[in-house]
Amino acid sequence: MASVVVVASPAVRPRVVTLRASRPRTATIVNASASAPSSSSSTRRVALLTPALAGAFVAAIGAGSLAGPRPARADSLPDEQDVKLLCDAACEETLKTAELVTTPSGLQYRDVVVGDGAKPEPGFQVVVDYIAKNEAGLIFDNSLEKGKPNDIRVTGDPTSSLVIPGLDEGILTMRSGGVRRLYIPGELAFPKGLASAPGRPRISPFSPVVFDVKLIYIPGLE
DSSP, X not given: OEEEEEOOOTTSOOXXXXXXXXXXXXXXXXXXXXXXXXXXXXXXXXXXXXXXXXXXXXHHHHTTTTTOOOOOOTTOOOSEEEEEESOOHHHHHHHHHSOOEEOTXXXXXXXXXXXXXXXXXTTOEXXXXXXXXXXXXXXXXXXXXXXXXXXXXXXXXXXXXXXXXXXXXXXXXXXXXXXXXXXXXXXXXXXXXXXXBTTBOOBOXXXXXXXXXXEEEOTTTO
């Protein structure tokens, strides 16, 4: 709190004027909207604000603008950025009428594109692109942003799966060239949860997740 002494005329006693810093305002975190997969990649402008950036934003407001601009944190994301997705508007429409399949494990999926290529067997390597979202629709993993697809070995066994069991199971019934949206229940996702990181939201234990998956090809079969 800063005090400024105002010198008045001799007939008037000096007054002390107190300047109060404005109260902090609350920053709003804008969630990226959930999207569905398609056979071709598309780019959409979505608003992203990480928890770390939101905290920095609130702190900056609380301090007012008296101290001048604060340097940006190295682990923060810009308010908006281009995010590559597997789906476009036509794909979203396709998902509305696509058949919802439920497996005995509780996994659910809808096919946007049914592939016409090879089908993987347990133990095979597959090359896939995928985008993973939490139950709020926030992206926490995106192979398109990494610049190359993922090479995954599918096992068909939840106890030895090298990826989360729901993703492993969902890929095993696809054919190359196919695009599918997986609705993965919490017990087939991250039973222990997933900690937040710069640019990645937290996944609560046993919370459902959604994966948009494109099976590109199966090495050795194609």
